[in-house]
Amino acid sequence: MTGITHPKIVVTGRIPDAGLELLRSIEGSDVWAWMDDAVIPTDLRDEQLADADAAVTLLTDRVDDDFLAAAPQLRVVANVAVGYNNIDVAACTARDVLVTNTPGVLTDATADLAMGLILMSTRRLGEGERLIRSDTAWQWGMFMMLGTGLQGRTLGIVGMGAIGEALATRARAFGMKIVYHNRRNVGVEIERRLDARRVDFDELLATSDIVSLNCPYSEATHHLIDAAALAAMKSTAFLVNTARGPIVDEAALVDALIDDAIAGAALDVFENEPTVHPGLLGLDNVVLVPHLGSATVETRAAMATTAAANVAEVVAGRTPHNPVSG
Ligand code: DGY
Numbered sequence: 001m002t003g004i005t006h007p008k009i010v011v012t013g014r015i016p017d018a019g020l021e022l023l024r025s026i027e028g029s030d031v032w033a034w035m036d037d038a039v040i041p042t043d044l045r046d047e048q049l050a051d052a053d054a055a056v057t058l059l060t061d062r063v064d065d066d067f068l069a070a071a072p073q074l075r076v077v078a079n080v081a082v083g084y085n086n087i088d089v090a091a092c093t094a095r096d097v098l099v100t101n102t103p104g105v106l107t108d109a110t111a112d113l114a115m116g117l118i119l120m121s122t123r124r125l126g127e128g129e130r131l132i133r134s135d136t137a138w139q140w141g142m143f144m145m146l147g148t149g150l151q152g153r154t155l156g157i158v159g160m161g162a163i164g165e166a167l168a169t170r171a172r173a174f175g176m177k178i179v180y181h182n183r184r185n186v187g188v189e190i191e192r193r194l195d196a197r198r199v200d201f202d203e204l205l206a207t208s209d210i211v212s213l214n215c216p217y218s219e220a221t222h223h224l225i226d227a228a229a230l231a232a233m234k235s236t237a238f239l240v241n242t243a244r245g246p247i248v249d250e251a252a253l254v255d256a257l258i259d260d261a262i263a264g265a266a267l268d269v270f271e272n273e274p275t276v277h278p279g280l281l282g283l284d285n286v287v288l289v290p291h292l293g294s295a296t297v298e299t300r301a302a303m304a305t306t307a308a309a310n311v312a313e314v315v316a317g318r319t320p321h322n323p324v325s326g
Contacts, residue, residue, distance in 0.1 A: 003317030004075065006030065010048045012040050013058040015080055016297075019304025023056070026312050046070035054311045056080060063087040068095055076314040078307040081294075082106055082163075083244060084324055085217045093325070100310035100322045104162065105302035106294035111166035113293050114242045117266035118155075118171070118210055120287045121238045123147040127284050148209070148236070148263070151175035156208025158201070158224070159215025159243065160186050167212060168194045179204055205232040210240060217244030227252040230261055238264045242293045245270040254279035257286055268293050 009023050011033035023031045032048050034040040039060050049055065049071035057063055059081045068074065068091055076098045079087060084101045092099050120126055124147045131138060131145075138144075155171045157164040160180040168178045178196035180186070181204045190196065205211065211233060215221050225239065225248040233239070239262060241248055250271040256262050258279075266287035270276050273291060280286050294303060310320040 001314075001317045001319065004053045004315045007053040007311075007315045008032070008051050009054045009056065009311060010045075010052040010071075011056040012045055012061050013037075013080075015056065015058075015304040015307075016301040018301045019056070019080070019308045022305050022308035023311060026315050029315070049074070054078065054314065056307050056311060057087070059083060059086050061086055063092065063099075065091055068092065068097065076100065076311060076320065078310045078320075080303050080307045083216060085244060089324060098314060098320060099324050100307065100320045101324050102303045102306040103322055105306050106299050107162045107166050109296045109299040110163045110242055110293040111170055113268060113289075113295075114163070114167045114212055114214070114240055115170045115174075117240045117242065117268065117287055117289070118150070118212070118238070121240065121264045121266040121285075122150060122210070126287045130284075148238075150210075152177070153209035154179060154207055156180070156199075156204040156211045157196075158204065158211065158213050160196075160198075161214065161216075163242075164212070164214035165190060165194070167214060168196055176210075179207060201229075202232060205229055206234070208237055209234065210238045213239075213241045213243040213247050215243055215247065217247055221247050223247070223249040223252075225249065225253070227255070230256040233262050235261060236263050238262065238266065240266045242268045245273050250277040250280070253277075253286075254283070257283050260285075 006028040009029055009031045014035055014037055020033055023029060052071050052074055054076045055074060056078045063077050074097050077087060077092060078100045080102060082101050082103045087099055089099050124145050128145055152175060154177045157168060157180040160182040172194055178194050179199045180196055181199060181201050185198055230252055253265060254277055257265060264285040268289050269291050276288060280288060310322055313320040
């Protein structure tokens, strides 16, 4: 792979300074960065991409044929996210554009959030918060807002990658049992440490008290949780999604929550993000947070520097640390 002498690097969204500094420290680099939290206007983006060698993108960017057509000399797209379903990897590959992501650095933050959502939904914390803020009179009561304890309950993890494993580690500390559904076995060492058992999808749905989605989004996982999957869950079970919104058929979830077909859900991601299905908004048995999985100061800085380091490798003519394939 040949290096790039004076790379023009376009950063399509606001990223932490640590990432920008690393990009600017690349010898000969010319860094152009959109410094606003709003999504970059397409005409400005395309104008900047015209002579770009590298693009640092966010999950709100669609890197598709139009994006690539605007960037004829592009060599790398460094996504500041572990998920890269916003990128048409096949279209990039067809144009010899490398794609990279940021695995590893957001594992703990996302697993922490998933554990938080499990606690929020099973212990009805959002509901309790809303009660206090509504200024309604209340008083401690023996039977007030009773939730579900986690000890001895089964957590079913769909997608036992790094985040799934980190969530399982946390759940074990809460006394939970672990089953998981994954394309491949995670190996005896991990299974032993987590006392985890690989099961098929149907068994996971039928036996889990909490179903946590931690798999990537793809055609294969589109609406994996549909009406049939929800009907196969225990009526006392909770669904937690910190992966990608379209893995869940949100309309079917609304129906299941209204009908008490499951006990509750907690969502960090949405099918048509940032739009949230209106049917979810009035329900007390669902916790809704705005895609905060990796949202810690430390993690976002690490994601930005990881993406920048991937660009630096390509500029130096080396294979990037985190290449992805379609
Ligand atoms: C990711 O990196 O894919 C996360 O969803 C961003 O928070």
